[in-house]
Structure formats: C-alpha cells, structure tokens
Amino acid sequence: MPTNSEQPQAKWGMVIDQDLCTGCQACVTACAMENNISFVGEEDAGYGRSMQWMRIERFWTGSYPEVTTGFQPMLCQQCGEAPCEPVCPVYASVHSESEQINVQVYNRCVGTRYCANNCPYQVREFNWRDYPRPEPLNNQLNPDVTVRRRGVMEKCTFCVQRIRRGEDQAAAEGREVLDGEVLPACAQACPANAITFGQLDDPQSRVSQMARSERGYKQLEDLGTLPRVTYLKGGSSHGGNG
Amino acid sequence: MAVTAKPLSGPAAGLSERDDPGEHLMLDPRPRGEMNSLVMESMHATSWRFWAVTALLVLVVAVCLVAAWGYLIANGLGVSGANRPSYWEMFLVNTVFWIGIAHAGTFVSALLRVLKVEFRRPFTRAAELMTAFALINVGLSVFMHLGRVWLFYWLIPYPNERGLWPNFHSPLAWDFLAISTYLVASTMYLILPLIPDVAMARDRSTGWRKLLYRILAVGFRGTESEWVHLKTAMNIFAFTVLPIMFTVSTIVSWDFAMASNRPGWSSSIFGPYFVVGAVHSGIGAVVMVLYVIRKTMKSMNYFIRIEHFDALGKLMLVMSILWAYFFFNDYMVPWYGGDAFAKALQKFIESGPLSWILFTVVLCNAVIPWLTLWNKKIRRFPGALFVIGLLINVGMWFERYMIIPLSLTINRMPFTWRIYVPKVEIPLTVGTIALFILLYMVASRLIPLVPVWEVQEGQMMHSLRKVGKAMATSTTEIE
Amino acid sequence: MAETITLLALFEDLEPAAEGIERLHTLGLADEQINVISGIPVMERILGRPKQHSKIPLLALAGAVGGAGLGLFFAYGTPLLFPVYVGGQGLLPVPPAIIVVTELALLGLLVFTFLGVFFESYLPAYGPLDYVPGISDGKIAVLFSCPAGERKKFVEALTASGAESVKPAEAQKL
Numbered sequence: 027m028p029t030n031s032e033q034p035q036a037k038w039g040m041v042i043d044q045d046l047c048t049g050c051q052a053c054v055t056a057c058a059m060e061n062n063i064s065f066v067g068e069e070d071a072g073y074g075r076s077m078q079w080m081r082i083e084r085f086w087t088g089s090y091p092e093v094t095t096g097f098q099p100m101l102c103q104q105c106g107e108a109p110c111e112p113v114c115p116v117y118a119s120v121h122s123e124s125e126q127i128n129v130q131v132y133n134r135c136v137g138t139r140y141c142a143n144n145c146p147y148q149v150r151e152f153n154w155r156d157y158p159r160p161e162p163l164n165n166q167l168n169p170d171v172t173v174r175r176r177g178v179m180e181k182c183t184f185c186v187q188r189i190r191r192g193e194d195q196a197a198a199e200g201r202e203v204l205d206g207e208v209l210p211a212c213a214q215a216c217p218a219n220a221i222t223f224g225q226l227d228d229p230q231s232r233v234s235q236m237a238r239s240e241r242g243y244k245q246l247e248d249l250g251t252l253p254r255v256t257y258l259k260g261g262s263s264h265g266g267n268g
Numbered sequence: 269m270a271v272t273a274k275p276l277s278g279p280a281a282g283l284s285e286r287d288d289p290g291e292h293l294m295l296d297p298r299p300r301g302e303m304n305s306l307v308m309e310s311m312h313a314t315s316w317r318f319w320a321v322t323a324l325l326v327l328v329v330a331v332c333l334v335a336a337w338g339y340l341i342a343n344g345l346g347v348s349g350a351n352r353p354s355y356w357e358m359f360l361v362n363t364v365f366w367i368g369i370a371h372a373g374t375f376v377s378a379l380l381r382v383l384k385v386e387f388r389r390p391f392t393r394a395a396e397l398m399t400a401f402a403l404i405n406v407g408l409s410v411f412m413h414l415g416r417v418w419l420f421y422w423l424i425p426y427p428n429e430r431g432l433w434p435n436f437h438s439p440l441a442w443d444f445l446a447i448s449t450y451l452v453a454s455t456m457y458l459i460l461p462l463i464p465d466v467a468m469a470r471d472r473s474t475g476w477r478k479l480l481y482r483i484l485a486v487g488f489r490g491t492e493s494e495w496v497h498l499k500t501a502m503n504i505f506a507f508t509v510l511p512i513m514f515t516v517s518t519i520v521s522w523d524f525a526m527a528s529n530r531p532g533w534s535s536s537i538f539g540p541y542f543v544v545g546a547v548h549s550g551i552g553a554v555v556m557v558l559y560v561i562r563k564t565m566k567s568m569n570y571f572i573r574i575e576h577f578d579a580l581g582k583l584m585l586v587m588s589i590l591w592a593y594f595f596f597n598d599y600m601v602p603w604y605g606g607d608a609f610a611k612a613l614q615k616f617i618e619s620g621p622l623s624w625i626l627f628t629v630v631l632c633n634a635v636i637p638w639l640t641l642w643n644k645k646i647r648r649f650p651g652a653l654f655v656i657g658l659l660i661n662v663g664m665w666f667e668r669y670m671i672i673p674l675s676l677t678i679n680r681m682p683f684t685w686r687i688y689v690p691k692v693e694i695p696l697t698v699g700t701i702a703l704f705i706l707l708y709m710v711a712s713r714l715i716p717l718v719p720v721w722e723v724q725e726g727q728m729m730h731s732l733r734k735v736g737k738a739m740a741t742s743t744t745e746i747e
Numbered sequence: 748m749a750e751t752i753t754l755l756a757l758f759e760d761l762e763p764a765a766e767g768i769e770r771l772h773t774l775g776l777a778d779e780q781i782n783v784i785s786g787i788p789v790m791e792r793i794l795g796r797p798k799q800h801s802k803i804p805l806l807a808l809a810g811a812v813g814g815a816g817l818g819l820f821f822a823y824g825t826p827l828l829f830p831v832y833v834g835g836q837g838l839l840p841v842p843p844a845i846i847v848v849t850e851l852a853l854l855g856l857l858v859f860t861f862l863g864v865f866f867e868s869y870l871p872a873y874g875p876l877d878y879v880p881g882i883s884d885g886k887i888a889v890l891f892s893c894p895a896g897e898r899k900k901f902v903e904a905l906t907a908s909g910a911e912s913v914k915p916a917e918a919q920k921l
Binding site: 299300301304425431432433434435436437441442445446448449452453456457459460464467468470471472482485486487488489490491492493494495496497498499500501504505508509511512515519721724725728 | 874
Binding site: 070073074075081083084085098100109112113114115116117134135136137138139140142143144146147148151152153154155156176177178179246249 | 343344345346347350351352353355356413414415416417419420422423432433434435437438439440441443444523526527528529530676679680681683684686689
C-alpha cells in the first residue's frame with residue numbers, strides 16, 4: 027500500500043503536445059458531449075463558473091507586431107499525491123488504486139469545495155445551479171455517465187467510463203488492453219493529434235515514450251503533486267509558437 | 269456580604285471624595301437581597317422600545333435569514349457570489365468572524381477567572397451568552413456554504429450501513445469536532461454558574477417564570493456539597509476551556525493553512541494569528557455588548573461601571589498590539605521571500621481595485637486603537653469604547669475577507685484570476701447579526717444577566733485597609 | 748431510641764453562624780449531623796466546617812480517557828474498518844490523530860465534569876427539600892438533627908449566638 031515515501035506507480039497517463047495545439051477547442055466540446063457537462067450560459071461563464079473539464083488557456087506573448095499566442099490545454103492532472111484528496115471531509119475525492127487516477131464520487135459530495143480550493147491547477151468544477159436541459163437536448167446525454175445535480179463537485183475523469191469499457195472488453199476477450207485502444211473524448215477529437223493517452227506503467231506504450239521526450243515538462247512540478255499529464259513544449263525550434 | 273453590609277467606599281466609609289471616586293463595584297457592596305432585586309428588576313423591565321426593536325429584529329431574521337437561506341437552498345450556490353477561484357466566500361468569512369466573537373466569552377469568563385482578575389465578576393455571564401449565540405451563528409454560516417446542506421450529517425462520525433466515516437485527514441472534519449466541542453463546552457460552562465442564580469430567580473418569581481426557573485434550577489439549594497461540586501467543576505472548566513479556545517481557532521485557521529499551495533494561505537503562522545485575531549475582535553464585541561446592557565437595562569449601571577470599560581480598554585489595546593505583531597509577521601515573510609505568486613497576491617491586495625480593504629483593516633485594527641486607547645479619558649468614556657469596539661469588529665471582519673475571498677483571487681493559474689462579488693451573502697450576513705442580537709435580547713429578559721453570587725463572593729473578598737496615610741484595596745484568597 | 752428532629756437555624760451573617768456551629772459542637776453534634784446552606788460558597792474554614800472533597804476531578808479524568816479512546820477509534824479505528832487512500836498520505840497518520848484525540852479528550856473531560864456536578868449532588872431534585880427562600884438573599888441556614896427531647900436546649904443555644912429563627916425544617920417544593 028502506498029505511503030508518503032513510496033512513489034505511487036502511475037497507470038493511465040496523458041501527453042499533450044503544446045507545439046501542435048491550435049486552440050480549436052474540439053477537445054473541450056468533445057469532453058462536454060461525452061461527459062454530460064451542463065451549459066452554464068454566458069453570464070455565469072463570464073463570472074468564472076464555466077464547467078469545462080478541459081479548458082484551453084490562451085496566452086499572448088510579446089507586443090504588437092511581434093505577438094504570438096500560446097495555448098495550454100488544462101485538465102485534471104490526476105495527481106499521484108493529489109492535494110484535493112486529503113481535504114475532503116466526506117471522502118468524496120479519493121484515489122483509485124487500480125486506475126491510479128483521482129476519482130470524484132458525486133453521490134458522496136456535500137459541496138464544501140475544499141478540494142477546489144486546494145487544487146493548484148484549478149481544474150475542479152462546481153455545479154453552482156441546476157442547469158436546465160430543455161427538450162430535445164436531453165437526448166444527447168451519454169448513458170454511460172451520471173448527470174450531476176447542483177451542489178456537487180466534478181472534474182475530468184480521464185473518461186473513466188471508456189477506460190472501464192476497454193478493460194471489460196479486454197477481460198472478456200482474455201487479453202490485456204492494447205496501447206491506443208482506450209481513448210478519452212478529447213484525444214479522440216483533437217484534429218492535430220496533440221493529445222496522446224495510454225498506460226504509463228508500460229514503458230513501450232506511445233504515451234510513455236512521448237513522456238520521456240526532451241521537450242517534456244510537468245505543470246507546477248515543484249509542488250510535488252506527481253501529475254500524470256506531461257506537456258511537451260519546445261517552442262519555435264520545434265515547430266511550435268514562441 | 270449578607271444584610272449587615274458596611275460600605276467600604278464613599279463618604280459613609282469615612283473616605284473623602286478625593287481618596288475614593290466611588291467607582292469600584294467590589295468595594296461598594298450592597299445587601300444581597302438588594303442586588304438580587306436589581307437583577308430581577310432588569311430582567312422584568314421591558315419598555316416599548318424593547319418590543320419595537322425585538323419586532324424589527326424578528327422581521328429582519330425572517331427576511332434576511334430564513335427567506336434568503338431558503339432561496340439559497342432551493343436555487344443552489346449560484347445565487348451567491350462564489351466562483352472560480354473564490355470557491356469560499358463570505359459564509360466562511362462569517363464563520364471565522366463569529367468564532368472570534370465566541371472567543372470573547374471564553375476569554376473573559378475562563379482566562380480572566382484563571383488569572384483571578386476580579387473586575388471580570390459582573391460580566392462573565394454576559395460574555396458567555398455571547399459565546400453561545402455566536403457559536404450558533406458559526407454553525408449556521410458553515411451550513412450556508414455547503415453545496416448539499418441537506419446531507420450535512422455525513423460530517424458526523426457515526427456507524428452507518430454504508431460503512432462510511434468522515435475523513436479525519438481533513439481539516440473540515442477536525443473543524444466539526446472542534447466546533448462541536450466548543451459549543452458543548454461553552455453551553456455547559458454557561459449553565460454551571462447560572463444554576464445558583466436561577467435558584468435565586470426561582471425564589472423570587474411567580475407564575476410562568478417560577479415554573480421555568482424551578483425546572484432550570486434543578487432543585488439547587490446551596491448546600492455545602494452542592495457548592496463544592498459546583499466550584500470544583502467550574503475550576504476544571506475554566507482551565508480546560510482555554511485549550512479548547514486555542515485549538516478551535518487554530519483548527520479553523522488550518523482550513524486555510526492546509527491549502528499549502530495557495531499563495532497567501534501557505535503560512536505556518538496562521539494558528540496563533542487567528543487565535544489572537546479572534547480574541548481581538550471578541551473583546552471589542554464584549555465592550556459593545558456591555559455598553560448596550562448598561563445603557564438600556566434598568567439597574568445595570570450598579571454592576572457595570574466605568575472601571576470595567578477602563579480595564580477592557582487596556583485589554584483592547586494589548587490585543588491590538590499583539591494582532592499587529594502577527595499581522596506583520598504574516599506579511600513580512602512572503603514580502604521578503606520572493607515567491608512570484610505570493611508577491612502578485614500582495615501587490616493585488618495593496619494596490620489592486622480592492623485595496624481599500626487593506627486600508628480599512630489596518631486603520632480599524634491598529635491605527636485607531638493605538639491612537640485612542642492609551643488615553644485614560646477615552647477609555648473611561650463608554651460611548652467612545654463602543655465606537656472603537658465596533659470599528660475593531662468591522663476591521664477584523666474585513667481582515668477575514670482579505671484572507672478568504674480576496675486571497676483566493678490570486679493563485680498559481682493566472683488564467684483563472686477573477687474578483688469575487690458577493691450577492692445573497694450580504695442579506696444572510698445581516699440576518700445572522702440580527703439573529704445574534706435577537707437571541708441576546710430574549711435571553712436578557714429570561715435569565716439573570718449578572719452572576720450575583722459571584723459578585724457577592726468578590727465583594728466579600730475585598731476590603732480597604734489603611735497603609736500609611738492612604739486607604740488601599742486588599743483582596744484575600746478565600747478559596 | 749430517642750426520636751430525632753431536624754431543625755433549621757437561620758443566621759443573618761457569617762460570624763453568628765460560625766458561633767452557632769461551634770455551640771452545636773459543644774452540645775455534642777458531630778460534623779456529619781450538621782449541614783450548611785448558603786447563597787454563596789463559603790469557605791469551610793470560615794464556619795469551622797471540615798474540608799469538603801469532590802470526586803469530580805476523578806470523573807473528569809475518566810471522561811478524558813474515554814474521550815481520548817473515542818478519538819483513537821475515529822483516527823485509527825475507522826480507517827482500518829474502511830481503508831481509503833487520499834493524497835498519497837499514509838492510512839494511519841499521526842498528526843491528524845493528535846488533533847482528533849486532543850479535541851475529544853477535552854470534550855470527554857468536560858462532559859463528565861458537567862454530568863458529575865449533577866450526579867454527585869443528586870440533582871435534579873424536584874421533590875420537597877429542606878429550604879428557606881431567604882437563603883438566596885444572603886442568609887445562612889444551619890440544618891442539623893438533634894434528639895427531640897433536647898430541642899429546647901439547642902434552640903436556646905443557637906438563639907443566644909445570634910440566630911434569627913430556629914424552626915423545624917419543613918421540606919417544601921422549591
């Protein structure tokens with residue numbers, strides 16, 4: 027059983043290539059469709075209540091006319107030592123030992139929002155209201171994913187429903203999960219193939235190899251959260267921006 | 269003591285006016301029966317103004333607390349001003365604020381009792397009532413911030429068929445235990461010294477009051493064994509409530525300090541800083557309450573005198589200096605330290621669009637007390653102390669606002685920085701203040717506000733003796 | 748066996764009461780047969796009474812131990828019953844346990860102290876009790892039992908030492 031002194035063994039992980047990202051937000055849209063994310067409306071979104079599990083942060087660098095944009099897709103980093111976990115008083119934010127991701131238990135959440143305060147990446151979303159889904163929008167709901175009500179915290183789950191389906195499929199066929207068989211919605215939708223997903227405990231998987239790239243870095247690494255998402259950024263010398 | 273009271277002060281004691289301003293309650297004993305009458309009188313006397321204010325408060329509580337909270341529960345926290353990144357909003361500010369008010373009672377009643385500070389005697393109960401009612405508001409404020417408040421009982425550790433227990437790694441679970449402990453302990457500490465006074469009220473009442481006091485007095489008579497058990501228990505309580513006071517404030521501060529990756533919250537000084545801040549605002553609140561009691565309740569100016577305001581004013585000054593010490597500590601280290609986000613936060617607080625908050629905090633908590641409370645004339649003018657106490661509480665409320673929603677604005681993800689604008693929190697805050705005042709007003713007419721037996725006990729211990737050409741007060745230990 | 752009667756002597760002040768109690772001693776009454784009821788706690792030495800002891804500190808200690816035990820159960824028992832791993836922290840951490848145990852020990856201590864007051868004094872007592880309302884107005888009552896035949900002797904002695912009244916104790920509903 028992991029303790030503070032042992033590094034938790036990562037399983038599912040992601041690599042995001044910022045040099046390829048165009049900021050098109052296809053991943054954001056796909057994620058919202060796959061995970062039944064509510065539409066909060068213009069006013070609430072403008073006030074900082076958007077519920078994007080994956081958001082594209084856009085940064086301008088330089089001054090006119092030498093302006094460049096950088097895009098940073100930010101999602102739950104599924105930290106190995108997640109700061110959001112110990113602070114939930116009702117165990118609604120816990121660590122999945124088998125998948126090695128951070129799971130949010132919607133049914134248990136009472137909405138204290140301590141986890142969101144403690145997340146250094148600010149990737150947790152709170153259901154501030156019950157957002158309506160007038161007919162026929164309710165027909166688009168994904169039956170694999172719970173619909174959350176007001177007062178409950180939610181966040182990116184690495185599309186755990188797809189991970190489960192992939193693992194069930196592989197177990198039914200009596201084999202291991204193949205590399206690239208499980209794809210979260212964002213990775214599936216990205217037109218630039220900027221998002222790679224796979225198993226980090228397999229050193230030969232694509233995601234493990236890319237995570238070892240010399241362009242690789244982790245967000246807020248000095249905080250010691252052990253994130254499972256590696257970002258690749260090389261700048262203009264590697265085809266990216268700035 | 270008893271009926272043959274010999275006045276120890278004033279001309280009747282053979283003192284000239286120059287020697288004795290006649291202001292010490294402990295040196296001005298009256299027959300116990302007379303003091304009892306004064307206290308019973310102040311309970312029974314209700315003017316039309318009392319009823320008018322009570323009716324207004326009931327209205328405010330109904331609209332600003334009950335109706336507004338119902339609206340909040342029905343519609344979710346979207347009607348508040350919380351957002352990303354200020355997930356914690358004014359409800360948490362109120363929680364910490366009311367804990368501070370609660371510390372007033374504990375400080376006056378427990379610490380001053382342990383240190384045998386005699387001037388505390390007439391107002392320990394008034395202060396303990398503040399603690400009890402403030403803790404009710406703490407509970408309400410905590411409930412208000414919950415997303416699914418109807419499931420609050422999941423924070424209570426009890427065996428259940430789900431096999432789930434609260435997470436004791438979480439400061440919020442410690443919060444629950446600490447605040448419950450503090451509430452239970454303070455209520456018990458209020459009840460114990462109240463029993464002899466309720467027995468006195470029982471002996472002097474008729475009708476529904478007699479029935480009420482008969483039940484509450486649980487048959488207390490004042491036998492030797494009852495007194496020894498009561499006094500032993502009160503000693504134990506006084507000593508034990510103090511660590512509870514410290515731990516509660518520290519644990520609440522750890523709600524913020526445990527978020528150690530938040531700039532501005534990652535501060536190891538939060539524990540003592542919050543304790544001192546709480547006592548600081550608490551003493552200001554005690555002074556405000558005592559002023560109102562003295563001004564509005566009949567016969568209370570026998571018990572609550574200028575000397576008490578003078579002494580509390582000195583305490584206010586000391587706490588203000590202590591608070592400023594901790595505040596400067598908390599400010600100085602990140603200022604020097606160089607963490608880019610901590611610096612960005614300090615810059616935002618000092619020169620951002622809400623920099624008036626920092627100005628208010630420093631002005632009300634440090635500058636005004638330091639400019640005024642050293643002056644004896646000001647300290648001996650209760651109206652001035654009421655205003656200073658009020659300003660201190662305003663300043664401390666804004667200090668908590670600075671620590672919670674304002675500090676949450678700046679974090680390590682600049683894309684998310686956004687200013688918090690409160691909405692439904694404002695009427696709810698007003699509602700909790702109105703509830704506090706309303707509960708206090710009702711309690712002031714139902715239970716004796718002054719612990720007369722303790723006042724008499726103190727008067728019995730005090731005497732004047734001649735030292736050279738002067739008369740000096742001496743206190744004996746008859747414990 | 749002679750019949751004993753319970754008398755209640757009411758005094759205005761401490762000195763006459765102390766004097767009265769001394770006379771009761773010279774008349775042959777033991778400390779256990781005398782009880783003093785007063786409106787403020789009077790130190791035993793002032794009235795010449797034996798020092799009273801209370802078992803409440805022991806109860807407080809028992810409460811503290813019980814509270815600490817409950818705290819240990821919460822901090823260590825519950826994670827063992829239902830193990831959940833959070834934040835890379837161990838399952839049975841020490842610092843949170845210290846907080847939980849301290850808090851609950853303090854609570855246990857105080858709850859047992861509070862209940863001890865009622866338990867040890869046999870309160871609440873709503874039946875008829877020997878009492879005079881003047882006690883809460885500052886008078887001192889000395890309650891004692893003496894042989895019925897010697898009643899006059901006792902009444903005289905106490906009246907001589909300054910008692911306001913010496914009457915048979917009437918148990919009344921308070």
